[in-house]
Amino acid sequence: MAQRKGPAVWAAFLWPGGHHHGAWRLPGSTGDDIMSFDNYRRMALDCERAKFDVVFLGDRLDAWPLPDEYLARTARGARLETITLTAALAAVTSRIGLVATASTTFSEPFNLARQIGSLDHISGGRIGWNVVTSYTDDQAQNYGLDHIPPRPARYARAQEFLDVVKGLWDTYEDDAVLRDKETGQFFDADRFHKLGHEGSHFKVAGPLNMERPPQGHPVICQAGASKDGIAFAARNGELLFSINSSIERARDYYQAIKTGAADAGRDPDDIKVLASINPVIGRTQDEAEEKYQQMQRLLDDDVSRTFAEMYFGMDLSGYPLDELVPEIELPDASHGMPRAHQEYMLNKARDEKLTMRQLVYGFNGTNIYPKSAEAAADEFQEWYETGAADGFILQISHVPEGVTDFVELVVPILRRRGLIREDYVGTTLRENLGLARPVNRHTTARSVPA
Ligand SMILES: Cc1cc2nc3c(=O)[nH]c(=O)nc-3n(C[C@H](O)[C@H](O)[C@H](O)COP(=O)(O)O)c2cc1C
Incomplete structure (x- = not known):
């Protein structure tokens, strides 16, 4: 390479x-x-x-x-x-x-x-x-919600959100502001744009102030x-x-x-x-x-264990602490960390042959x-x-x-x-x-x- x-x-x-x-x-x-x-x-x-x-x-x-x-x-x-x-x-x-x-x-x-x-x-x-x-x-x-919306819905909203924000940031073109004290023209109205966005998640008129x-x-x-x-x-x-x-x-x-x-x-x-x-x-x-x-x-042992359980969204007390981390089937828990973080921890445990004790008390999730x-x-x-x-x-x-x-x-x-x-x-x-x-x-x- x-x-x-x-x-x-x-x-x-x-x-x-x-x-x-x-x-x-x-x-x-x-x-x-x-x-x-x-x-x-x-x-x-x-x-x-x-x-x-x-x-x-x-x-x-x-x-x-x-x-x-x-x-x-x-x-x-x-x-x-x-x-x-x-x-x-x-x-x-x-x-x-x-x-x-x-x-x-x-x-x-x-x-x-x-x-x-x-x-x-x-x-x-x-x-x-x-x-x-x-x-x-x-x-x-x-x-105001009981549950976090599912990931695809969150990212769909995020995409529209970002498109709207960028559109709002483009309200004024870079040369729109004249500040011409002689003529009294502060900005050029032709270079000033309302957004007029209507999408699935947002309705935003603009312009950005x-x-x-x-x-x-x-x-x-x-x-x-x-x-x-x-x-x-x-x-x-x-x-x-x-x-x-x-x-x-x-x-x-x-x-x-x-x-x-x-x-x-x-x-x-x-x-x-x-x-x-x-x-x-x-x-x-x-x-x-x-x-x-x-x-x-x-580190506080109870805190470490609770953190690890929060990361994985599951009870880990059934796993013997001094045995290698087994294949763990992760629940689809919406109170856990993102799946990527969980996989990161499990991959590391697998690659480095960690015990459950090292996973729970050694990682700190990072x-x-x-x-x-x-x-x-x-x-x-x-x-x-x-x-x-x-x-x-x-x-x-x-x-x-x-x-x-x-x-x-x-x-x-x-x-x-x-x-x-x-x-x-x-x-x-x-x-x-x-x-x-x-x-x-x-x-x-x-x-x-x-
Ligand atoms: C270095 C780093 C910093 C992050 N900081 C935050 C944060 O401050 N707030 C947050 O809600 N998520 C944070 N995350 C989580 C990400 O936003 C994202 O949810 C996570 O990486 C999982 O990706 P996914 O949403 O595609 O599942 C961070 C992730 C990383 C790797």
């Missing part, structure tokens, strides 16, 4: 208290105040100094579907809403991209077009929108992993987050996305696929292992691994250069320490190897990712002779 060169795309996924369920209990962790904006500010600035492309902020429309008794022993039940948080981060950073999560199942296109568009203006064009469809009943129950976002359309981010999700991602996504248990599986996913994009008439280079990885970094392998074990010792800085850099390089990913989304296990460890220990190695940029090349997220700015649909129509 051709070895590619040049910088990869780097994103830091910050979760309050850290991705590892025990990490909030570490001394000096953000667990001391998970609602603190200052924690996010400092971590985002560390990532910006390292020249990361993106700070990614995940979100859900629930506390987390664990029984209260167990949720109360985690730092997962509370967090800042990400659009609001992104606005605040936009004001204190200047170059790094910021990705906010918002659900198409439980919002309205007019609302999100305004909110994400405003963020793009406020940040000077540094915004991505992580388009999610939400996947659990407890989130639906905050929005906002000039076009600096990036034209903020970057569309997505993590589809099901058949419907991959089709949606291949058609619409620009920055994708993937979860794969091995380099081989990651390469297959990468190919599926790039082929799907070509089939949808897109240039595969217009989609950047990031592999999600949870690094726990040390100067040496022993130091990394020790950090990891320190977090593992802080790809956590302790590595020396050098070994981590080797692995990133192999994944990147052999076509398993265009870059990485680092699900930071313990914060803020995991961010500083990565920036101080791994980034210098990556930089020496040319895998992370020396400096930002542009002012917008699109420019830094090498993604073209979409031409306004009305301008395109105007330039095509009738």
Whole structure:
């Protein structure tokens, strides 16, 4: 396989208290105040100094579907809403991209077009929108429903939602605003367009009450992993987050996305696929292992088991803990994690011959691994250069320490190897990712002779 060169795309996924369920209990962790904006500010600035492309902020429309008794022993039940948080981060950073999560199942296109568009203006064009469809009943129950709609229905709504949002962002053509103080003409009415959308899910008249976002359309981010999700991602996504248990599986996913994009008439280079990885970094392998074990010792057994049961949507108590993970028939549970996450965990258990105990207590639902800085850099390089990913989304296990460890220990190695940029090349997220700015649909129509 051709070895590619040049910088990869780097994103830091910050979760309050850290991705590892025990990490909030570490001394000096953000667990001391998970609602603190200052924690996010400092971590985002560390990532910006390292020249990361993106700070990614995940979100859900629930506390987390664990029984209260167990949720109360985690730092997962509370967090800042990400659009609001992104606005605040936009004001204190200047170059790094910021990705906010918002659900198409439980919002309205007019609302999100305004909110994400405003963020793009406020940040000077540094915004991505992580388009999610939400996947659990407890989130639906905050929005007047008893159950989450089936996945095909969610993705059908998501497609129309996104089409409407992009249409609204194209309300003003780029040269529509004249601001001519002499003539008194503020904008050119011929370059100002109402949407007039009537579809299966939405009826939106427009126009959007906002000039076009600096990036034209903020970057569309997505993590589809099901058949419907991959089709949606291949058609619409620009920055994708993937979860794969091995380099081989990651390469297959990468190919599926790039082929799907070509089939949808897109240039595969217009989609950047990031592999999600949870690094726990040390100067040496022993130091990394020790950090990891320190977090593992802080895990609560009942919480770990309940989390694993929530991920799988089933009772796991019948499985002997010290035997290899058997073939598990997954129920079609709408309170579990997406099937892709479940398969990821089961594939990993199969590939690495894990016991039930390692699955339940070792995983934390994510790809956590302790590595020396050098070994981590080797692995990133192999994944990147052999076509398993265009870059990485680092699900930071313990914060803020995991961010500083990565920036101080791994980034210098990556930089020496040319895998992370020396400096930002542009002012917008699109420019830094090498993604073209979409031409306004009305301008395109105007330039095509009738
Ligand atoms: C790195 C990463 C971050 C994600 N962040 C969120 C999130 O913040 N909120 C959310 O509801 N889903 C999130 N997801 C889940 C995806 O949106 C998606 O539902 C999942 O990957 C399964 O795909 P499917 O919807 O096609 O089944 C994330 C997935 C990955 C891999």
